[in-house]
Amino acid sequence: MHPAFRFKVSGLASRFILSFFVVLYLAQSVLAAEAKYVFLFIGDGMSVSQASAAEMYKAALKGEARAGVEKLNFSTFPSQGMTTTYSSESLITDSAAAGTAIACGVKTYNAGVGVDVDGKSMPSFAEMARDAGMKVGIVSSVSLDHATPASFYAHQKSRKSYYEIGLELAASKFDYFAGGGFVDPEGKKSKKEGDKVHVVEAIKKAGYSFVNDKAAFEALKSGTKAVVVNPRLQDEQAMPYAIDTRDGDITLADLTAKGIEVLDNPEGFFMMVESGKIDWACHANDAMTAIGDTLAFEDAVAKAMEFAAKHPSNTLIVVTGDHETGGLSLGFSGTKYSTYFKNLERQKVSYVAFDEEFAAWRLANPGAPFEKIAGLVEERFGLKVPTDSELAEMAKAAESSAYAKAVGSKFDMHLKGFELEDLRAAYARSMAAEKDNAQERDYLLYGTYEPFTVTLTHLLNQKAGLAWTSYSHTGVPVLTSAMGVGAASFSGFYDNTDMFTKFVEAMGLAATVAIN
């Protein structure tokens, strides 16, 4: 590492040595100006705690007591930075203002997509890359007209203008869109007057292949302009949670790999890949589902890393979150200094899938007592409803450490008396279909979620040593990780609007900025 130099040079040799140092010194800056293949991965709602929870879960599965020694691939990137996420009006941003900050470099109000605080359209660096001759791809696990992907190609005063956003997608001249579907493709919620062309028609008319089945997706070739809507969708036109994915489903990693194939060309490309449901799972305080999607997100990043290994001199990969969701922390008052992440493995379905299952169960079992659902609770979440004699044994264990040691981990997944009380109360509310939670105390307990389901994820999370403070986003800064050409500039502590500038500089788009 620390060389000692002894030179004796003249003529040709000195010229060679001179060039050597020139090359060494300038290598970094010269290369930094040539980020030709550029990836931006956005974990919606993902900050340090979300990524760390996934790492600790991976470690726990391997039986590693010192959970935390497993790294997500992007945690090993050489550049790591912290990014503030506040919007123009609030410490706590929404995804529209956050996406706009990253894509367009301006602070805007919550709900603004690709516009500044006055509603004026601002160019995104994805549009600038397109104008500079690069191909552009946009991938998201949620609907393609959702706030985060839309920030890169649309300009709307409200993120709720789904129809208009869909039309902007069709008119974007980007090369590849893939992920979920469209929320309002017929313009039913749009105030626009007159005939409304269907978004999919507009997409086809603009020359895109519209792909909605697996065979056609797999057959997509390099150079095709395509819009891919995953044939399997779950909720709100989004792809299924990773935990609910079935064999053969098209994953975020598949969409990313195909994007690379379709976009790869001598002029370079930019691809944004969003994992949008880490956020949704965190809103619902469902840690295992969030972890599942974080691991699927990591798989997508791995595809870019494989590409970068083949193009090390001109690829840039940046991984970030747009904000934190849920106030997730890696410690719970009840578990004190201990964590039991392996317990999360017992959860078999997302809160959304369980909501559906529970709704059907409620229909089939009107007025059923709590005890009747105990089997399903254990099957789906691993939580055990104790019998009265077990409760008595648990109380004894709580009072005598010797007895507790003797019974060992027998009651690890059994609900304690007060936990059982909470779950019964939530069950009663859910069976009565009381879901509005208008009273503030109820909102604190359940948010806008099914009381029974959210109480189940809360209890399982707490038994793992995880807890939440909110059903909304928070102001906790996010971690930005970068590797490859131009990655160094993503180190440090900066604002989400600075990311725009860093991309513009890394991709050599500065001239385009001046024109805009």
Place this chain on the structure above:
Amino acid sequence: MHPAFRFKVSGLASRFILSFFVVLYLAQSVLAAEAKYVFLFIGDGMSVSQASAAEMYKAALKGEARAGVEKLNFSTFPSQGMTTTYSSESLITDSAAAGTAIACGVKTYNAGVGVDVDGKSMPSFAEMARDAGMKVGIVSSVSLDHATPASFYAHQKSRKSYYEIGLELAASKFDYFAGGGFVDPEGKKSKKEGDKVHVVEAIKKAGYSFVNDKAAFEALKSGTKAVVVNPRLQDEQAMPYAIDTRDGDITLADLTAKGIEVLDNPEGFFMMVESGKIDWACHANDAMTAIGDTLAFEDAVAKAMEFAAKHPSNTLIVVTGDHETGGLSLGFSGTKYSTYFKNLERQKVSYVAFDEEFAAWRLANPGAPFEKIAGLVEERFGLKVPTDSELAEMAKAAESSAYAKAVGSKFDMHLKGFELEDLRAAYARSMAAEKDNAQERDYLLYGTYEPFTVTLTHLLNQKAGLAWTSYSHTGVPVLTSAMGVGAASFSGFYDNTDMFTKFVEAMGLAATVAIN
């Protein structure tokens, strides 16, 4: 360590050009090897949320709606890194294992001070710096024998061996200790047999000036070996919380500035400065008190930055936390996407000071109804106990948004019905001196704290938009910030044990390591 060059080049010009590029290329690494004045600031229990809360509070005081635009000085450092903190046995570390990881570069069990997992003493880089001829200073706002400072000079199988740690301090041959006092200076809790020399006697015998008053502190001169115990202590031999500090008190910044004065010498120095009570305030879920100490910590860092401005070519400043405490998040379910950090300003005393005040009040007001303490609650925490008619008005505002708009912020600090219920229950427990919280539900509500006090800080924090998940530490990684010579190596995502190596390399202590 540094490359040696021997040139014999024909032509003056080529020699000049060659040198120019050599200098350019090697500038960074050459400078990086000369960190002669080295500062390590440890915010105990401080991670991203704690620092961000302080920044958001500063912004809120300035009337900045987009709280988050104010930066702590160390958030502007060019190098920022994430650091994992797990101990050898647990995802969640204690301060002893964390301090040992940073100081000695080894993972150890929770409670181990300066020893490896087998209890074997491991040298700290502070001791290595001493052996290399640098002066060494250790500053802490808590007792000088506490786990974090002790990790740099002591080697004990248990952090609770306060007496033995005190004796190790006296024998350390370090140059400057300053902060709180000693927990067991007479060895009352020590199992050591025979005569027990008083720690302060041992310190004096070792040639230190023992300083315990302000005049003597201020008179301390460069080159004096000194142990400074702050004349004003609050709890457990620790300095007062910043929020409880009176005019004329010696602050952490004062101790840091004096340390620089005492330690500055041609051979260089290393100084560790710990703010130990950010952690204690976070254990107690008292955000305003934690923020106060974080701002006082920033003031101490500022002293090092002033020094660095005078010695830019050979000063290194590193600021980190040893772990996160409390699971603090910058968002609360009840306040959703809003934050009201300015509300925190209404808190006038720390939870410790209020505990004392409340204990006296309870003695003077046996069996007093809750209403009697309402005035004190408002005075100390800004929380208003509503009258029945105000409660009715609040309910009306909650139901009608037009009415809510009309009454404006009139009820911002009024306790809502369910909040009042919680506070009354806590008051009843505290008045009955029920503080053991043995039932788990009570532990979740109050930890090991005075139920009335911790409920007050919870309610005020929630009204600001802040919330907690634990009364213990968590596994959330911490942020490490660095500026100056060798700072670049502190970028990235690494483990707390790696910090030892980074310091050793930055300070050129590698040879010493090989010897040890």
